[in-house]
Amino acid sequence: MRPDTKNFKRGAAKALGNERIQANLLGLYNGFDRARLAAADGTPDWELMREQARAIKAHTIDNLDYYLELAASNVEKAGGTVFFAKDADAAAGYVTDLALARGVKLVIKGKSMVSEEMSLNERLTDAGIEPVETDLGEYIIQLAGETPYHIIAPAIHKSREEVTDLFEAKLNSPRYEEITELAAEARRQLRDKFIRADMGITGANFIVAETGTVALVTNEGNGRMCTSMPRIHVAITGMEKIIPSMDDLGIFLRLLIRSATGQRISSYVTTVTGPRHADDEDGPDEFHLVIVDNGRSRLLADPELRESLYCIRCGACLNACPVYRKVGGHAYGWVYPGPIGAIVTPVMTNLADAKDLPFASSLCGACREACPVKINIPRMLLHLRKEVTEGRKYPTERNRSVLEALAMRLWRLSLSSPAALSIANSVARVLQKPLLRKGRIRWLPPPLSGWTPSRTFPAFVRPFRQRWRG
Amino acid sequence: MADGREQFLRTVRQALGRDQAATPPPKSGEADGESSIRDRASEIQREAEDNADALMSRLHEAATEAGWNVTRVASPAEAADHILRVVQDLEARSIVRSAHDVLDALALDEGMARAGVSMTLAAIGDMATEGQRQEQRASIRESCISADVGLTGVDHAIAETGSVVLLPRRGVSRLVSLLPPVHVAVVRRGQVLPGLDELFALQRLDHIEGDLGSYLNIITGPSRSADIEHTLVTGVHGPGEVHMVLLG
Ligand code: SF4
Numbered sequence: 253m254r255p256d257t258k259n260f261k262r263g264a265a266k267a268l269g270n271e272r273i274q275a276n277l278l279g280l281y282n283g284f285d286r287a288r289l290a291a292a293d294g295t296p297d298w299e300l301m302r303e304q305a306r307a308i309k310a311h312t313i314d315n316l317d318y319y320l321e322l323a324a325s326n327v328e329k330a331g332g333t334v335f336f337a338k339d340a341d342a343a344a345g346y347v348t349d350l351a352l353a354r355g356v357k358l359v360i361k362g363k364s365m366v367s368e369e370m371s372l373n374e375r376l377t378d379a380g381i382e383p384v385e386t387d388l389g390e391y392i393i394q395l396a397g398e399t400p401y402h403i404i405a406p407a408i409h410k411s412r413e414e415v416t417d418l419f420e421a422k423l424n425s426p427r428y429e430e431i432t433e434l435a436a437e438a439r440r441q442l443r444d445k446f447i448r449a450d451m452g453i454t455g456a457n458f459i460v461a462e463t464g465t466v467a468l469v470t471n472e473g474n475g476r477m478c479t480s481m482p483r484i485h486v487a488i489t490g491m492e493k494i495i496p497s498m499d500d501l502g503i504f505l506r507l508l509i510r511s512a513t514g515q516r517i518s519s520y521v522t523t524v525t526g527p528r529h530a531d532d533e534d535g536p537d538e539f540h541l542v543i544v545d546n547g548r549s550r551l552l553a554d555p556e557l558r559e560s561l562y563c564i565r566c567g568a569c570l571n572a573c574p575v576y577r578k579v580g581g582h583a584y585g586w587v588y589p590g591p592i593g594a595i596v597t598p599v600m601t602n603l604a605d606a607k608d609l610p611f612a613s614s615l616c617g618a619c620r621e622a623c624p625v626k627i628n629i630p631r632m633l634l635h636l637r638k639e640v641t642e643g644r645k646y647p648t649e650r651n652r653s654v655l656e657a658l659a660m661r662l663w664r665l666s667l668s669s670p671a672a673l674s675i676a677n678s679v680a681r682v683l684q685k686p687l688l689r690k691g692r693i694r695w696l697p698p699p700l701s702g703w704t705p706s707r708t709f710p711a712f713v714r715p716f717r718q719r720w721r722g
Numbered sequence: 723m724a725d726g727r728e729q730f731l732r733t734v735r736q737a738l739g740r741d742q743a744a745t746p747p748p749k750s751g752e753a754d755g756e757s758s759i760r761d762r763a764s765e766i767q768r769e770a771e772d773n774a775d776a777l778m779s780r781l782h783e784a785a786t787e788a789g790w791n792v793t794r795v796a797s798p799a800e801a802a803d804h805i806l807r808v809v810q811d812l813e814a815r816s817i818v819r820s821a822h823d824v825l826d827a828l829a830l831d832e833g834m835a836r837a838g839v840s841m842t843l844a845a846i847g848d849m850a851t852e853g854q855r856q857e858q859r860a861s862i863r864e865s866c867i868s869a870d871v872g873l874t875g876v877d878h879a880i881a882e883t884g885s886v887v888l889l890p891r892r893g894v895s896r897l898v899s900l901l902p903p904v905h906v907a908v909v910r911r912g913q914v915l916p917g918l919d920e921l922f923a924l925q926r927l928d929h930i931e932g933d934l935g936s937y938l939n940i941i942t943g944p945s946r947s948a949d950i951e952h953t954l955v956t957g958v959h960g961p962g963e964v965h966m967v968l969l970g
Pocket residue numbers: 511562563564565566567568569570592619622623624625626627
């Protein structure tokens with residue numbers, strides 16, 4: 253998915269002005285958010301579990317290289333193939349080449365946010381392969397030619413009438429009035445795809461390093477179809493999805509599912525360890541695990557942002573967020589919306605374009621409160637705001653211009669001692685002369701120009717200390 | 723295609739600020755010795771036997787909440803009668819079943835035949851050659867696609883969540899509990915575990931013994947979706963109606 257993060261304000265205004273979307277978004281609060289609270293209430297040791305999960309994640313992420321190697325070697329021992337993809341392009345290339353090499357014509361897909369990062373459907377289609385989304389919400393989104401609105405409920409912004417219109421237009425189906433009829437139509441349409449598909453692609457909610465097992469949480473059964481019917485199964489996952497042991501799975505499943513939908517457990521939890529064994533009755537002949545970086549190592553490298561990788565993608569922070577619940581998912585412009593999206597999107601795509609996102613929060617703290625792994629989202633939003641104002645650019649430090657780096661270094665140096673500050677100030681007072689108007693700087697030269705399109709910068713004046721001394 | 727593994731891991735290490743692979747301290751049970759995994763597993767199995775009754779009752783309650791139609795019966799004959807009744811109420815014509823032992827003990831064949839219901843065993847014959855296996859595999863798939871009801875035993879059940887656990891392998895197809903619109907699962911006394919943690923502890927035992935299967939399904943109630951207007955519908959892709967028979 254190509255990021256479109258420059259237009260947050262426009263996207264937000266559009267959603268705010270759309271009564272139907274506003275009505276549909278109410279469900280996030282009335283449905284998910286309250287169900288989560290009730291589920292947490294009904295789970296003994298909920299708070300203890302959150303602490304434990306956070307500690308496990310902290311340990312795993314701090315030793316991610318170790319656990320990645322362990323997971324990969326265990327997937328291979330189980331007869332699977334592992335591909336490490338440094339970015340979205342490499343991941344999409346691997347999957348597409350594999351599909352072509354195996355003569356795949358039809359791919360069925362379970363919900364996978366990482367595949368959205370990769371624009372995988374586009375890539376497969378370009379290669380002459382038909383990708384079909386099979387999660388009901390994703391199926392609707394694919395028919396509509398849109399992108400997911402929410403990481404758990406991709407079509408939450410659509411009303412049943414809109415789905416009826418869509419099915420009539422795209423599937424030639426009758427004008428169904430009931431949601432059950434719409435779901436039944438999707439079941440009929442997709443059943444045939446499940447039977448004919450050559451390849452199933454899914455995400456992975458967790459990867460258990462100790463055994464090389466992929467765990468999938470689903471409700472509809474399409475995940476089971478994708479892992480059982482076709483002759484090839486490909487699981488695609490972000491590198492942060494690792495947990496050390498089977499022993500950790502219970503805690504994480506409880507936290508994920510209860511935070512996501514408020515269910516005690518989803519209809520299906522499926523674990524996959526390699527392809528089918530020789531004497532299994534069925535299952536795929538081949539299993540591939542694609543582990544994707546695509547900017548996650550930048551989150552890892554910044555100690556201030558590292559804990560964003562503890563995220564288990566439950567969506568609770570979206571449902572709890574008063575901003576997300578008004579502006580909706582599309583305004584954020586990329587795969588991950590809401591509070592956690594406002595952190596990972598700028599770093600994984602481009603901070604300069606996505607600079608509005610860290611500011612799309614009232615810092616009320618509801619996200620942190622809701623997060624099952626207690627991620628301190630408000631702290632990271634503040635950190636990114638600072639990065640934006642200092643003009644720091646992701647993706648990479650290397651992208652920062654030499655001049656900018658030098659300016660930043662001088663800036664820091666100038667703050668490091670009173671003498672240095674005073675020298676810097678004197679230099680700046682001379683240099684600013686051509687830019688001054690009414691005691692404000694109207695325009696700053698690059699690299700500081702980010703400051704001045706919408707505001708002025710106070711002029712450098714003789715510091716109080718110098719003035720006081722006369 | 724070149725696997726960028728080394729480069730990938732190097733990037734991760736750099737991000738973590740080191741140039742050597744980490745050997746992390748033991749954490750969250752991952753360094754547990756094999757003997758402690760074995761001990762834990764036998765303790766779990768013993769408790770599942772000792773508390774079988776209480777666990778059955780807890781399962782009954784949680785499974786009902788989760789959307790199963792639950793019936794507890796005292797004998798295999800009663801279980802067979804009940805299943806026959808379910809099948810007749812559905813006006814089902816065809817059943818596909820797994821090769822779980824508990825189903826053999828129910829001796830369903832005759833009753834089903836009398837009711838005019840065809841029952842197919844989804845298992846590849848012992849003596850099959852590779853060519854025959856291929857054929858049988860295709861025909862199992864066809865049976866699952868066309869059957870009205872899928873009937874299975876279970877490998878475990880979970881009281882905490884009201885779930886059954888299936889470990890597909892020889893004799894247990896992945897598709898019997900998935901493709902037909904109705905799934906009937908028979909749980910034997912002694913198969914019920916208290917919670918998810920016990921299930922995964924047993925999986926760890928399978929792992930160290932080299933017996934870990936390729937697949938595991940925890941099934942809890944019918945297939946569901948709330949993707950349109952947050953309204954719950956059942957039977958999207960998976961079975962829309964599920965029955966749990968508690969035996970003993
Ligand atoms: S940040 Fe926390 S609450 Fe938000 S999606 Fe991730 S795990 Fe869930």
